[in-house]
Amino acid sequence: YPKQVHEHYHTSNTTNHTNKMPTGEEVSQKFLEVVNSRSGGGILGLARNFRIIDKDRSGQLSEDEFKLAMKKFRVGLTPEEVTILFKHYDKDNSGSLEFHEFLKGLRSQLSPQRKELAEQAFDLMDVDKSGVLDYDDLKTKYDVSRHPKVRSGEWTAKQALDDFIKVFEGDGGNQDSKVSKEEWMDYHAGVSANLDTDDEFGIMMANNWGIEYIPKRNLEVIMEAIRTKCAAKGGKNPKLVAKDIFKYFDTNNSKSIDYKEFAKAMETFSPNLNPKELKTLFGTFDHDNSGEIEYEELINVVFAKFN
Numbered sequence: 001y002p003k004q005v006h007e008h009y010h011t012s013n014t015t016n017h018t019n020k021m022p023t024g025e026e027v028s029q030k031f032l033e034v035v036n037s038r039s040g041g042g043i044l045g046l047a048r049n050f051r052i053i054d055k056d057r058s059g060q061l062s063e064d065e066f067k068l069a070m071k072k073f074r075v076g077l078t079p080e081e082v083t084i085l086f087k088h089y090d091k092d093n094s095g096s097l098e099f100h101e102f103l104k105g106l107r108s109q110l111s112p113q114r115k116e117l118a119e120q121a122f123d124l125m126d127v128d129k130s131g132v133l134d135y136d137d138l139k140t141k142y143d144v145s146r147h148p149k150v151r152s153g154e155w156t157a158k159q160a161l162d163d164f165i166k167v168f169e170g171d172g173g174n175q176d177s178k179v180s181k182e183e184w185m186d187y188h189a190g191v192s193a194n195l196d197t198d199d200e201f202g203i204m205m206a207n208n209w210g211i212e213y214i215p216k217r218n219l220e221v222i223m224e225a226i227r228t229k230c231a232a233k234g235g236k237n238p239k240l241v242a243k244d245i246f247k248y249f250d251t252n253n254s255k256s257i258d259y260k261e262f263a264k265a266m267e268t269f270s271p272n273l274n275p276k277e278l279k280t281l282f283g284t285f286d287h288d289n290s291g292e293i294e295y296e297e298l299i300n301v302v303f304a305k306f307n
Contacts, residue, residue, distance in 0.1 A: 021080070021084070022081065022084065023084075024084055024085065024087065024088025025088070027077065027081045027084045027085045027088065028085060028088055028089075030077065030081070031075060031077065031085055034075050034076060035190070045073060046069070046073055046103070047099075047103055047182075047183075047186055049069045049072045049073050050069055050099045050102075050103070052072075053065050053068055053069050053072070054099070059098055059099060060096040060097065060098055060099070061096060061097045061099050062095065062096050063083070063086050063090075063095060063096075066082070066086050066097060067079070067082050067083075067086070070082045070085075089102055103186070110185070110188070110189050110192050111198060112284055112285075113198050113202070113284045114188075114192050114198060114201050114202075115185075116280065116283035116284050116286075117201070117202055117205045117211060117213065117280070118184065118185055118188040118192075118205070119181075119185075119283070119289070120211050120279065120280065120283060121184075121205055121208075121209035121211050122181055122184045122185075124141075124209060124210070124211060125137055125138065125141050125142075125209065127140070127141070131180070131181060132178045132179060132180050132181075133165070133168075133178065133179040133184070134165075134177060134178045134179075135158055135161050135162065135165075135177065138161050138164070138165070139157070139158075139161065142161065142164065144157050144160035144161055144164065145157070147160045162177045165177050165178070165179055167187070168183050168184060168187045169183060188205075191204075197216075198216060199215050199216055202214075202215065203215075211276065211280070212274070212276030212277050212279070212280050213280065214277055214280050214281060219281070222269075222270050222273070222281065223301075223302045225269055225270045226242060226269040226270065226302050227302065227303065229268065229269050230242045230245075238303070239299060239303045242269075242299050242302065242303070243295070243296070243299055245265055245268055245269070246265050246295035246298070246299070247295075248265075249261040249262075249264050249265045250295065254292075255294060255295070255296065256292040256293060256294050256295070257292065257293060257295055258291055258292050259278075259279070259282050259291065262278070262282050262293065263278050263282075265295075266278060266281075285297065285298050285301070
């Protein structure tokens with residue numbers, strides 16, 4: 001099973017000795033600490049509660065429905081704090097919350113690099129490219145032969161894999177033995193919240209799912225190689241040299257490059273990167289998953305300390 005992060009619960013005292021009402025930001029922080037303390041199941045569990053309570057499938061929760069969701073989630077907030085929290089997220093004062101946007105805000109805690117790794121792992125596991133993970137995807141990707149119940153004959157390999165999938169469905173899931181990309185990202189957003197550094201998260205993802213991770217130290221080596229190559233040209237600002245190289249591979253002059261163009265450009269700078277490293281590096285800068293990156297932004301990051 002995926003490496004589980006030891007859960008820790010840290011409460012935040014949102015009131016002071018003068019009984020001053022907490023601000024929306026203070027209650028939101030307390031709420032996020034509760035969600036994050038539940039590791040992978042935090043956002044998943046919250047999402048499940050929202051969907052169960054949203055009887056008309058509108059994607060909206062009234063204040064009363066939101067309060068019920070918070071009660072079911074056992075968030076530990078007082079009624080007053082729940083009201084403050086609702087109003088904090090109800091930006092347009094409409095009296096309802098679009099909970100997919102609310103959950104999206106929680107998931108956005110994944111840094112671009114962590115988001116790319118989680119997406120890369122999902123894509124690797126999604127063998128049939130259906131957009132969901134099921135038994136057929138995982139049977140060749142995840143070895144359950146050493147599971148105690150499989151070894152004892154109590155379970156078949158399929159039963160063990162179905163049980164494994166339930167980790168990502170969360171408590172109270174629909175138990176359909178399938179994992180959507182949304183569920184996958186929710187799970188890893190929760191895990192990510194308990195890991196302080198990108199390197200910790202990256203190493204965990206690489207060990208669990210067999211993807212490539214570029215530690216920050218190695219990433220800096222790659223960026224230094226780009227700077228060194230450009231400085232070696234002489235007679236011109238290294239940053240402009242880098243821009244000219246990327247521009248050369250931007251065949252349609254869009255000021256953006258796709259993965260193939262990026263890979264060709266990187267051959268000029270750092271020719272020893274393997275395909276997995278290239279994909280991870282590209283994905284780190286492809287924030288919107290459009291399949292293209294604006295090389296001006298990439299260059300600004302590479303030369304950030306030298307401007």
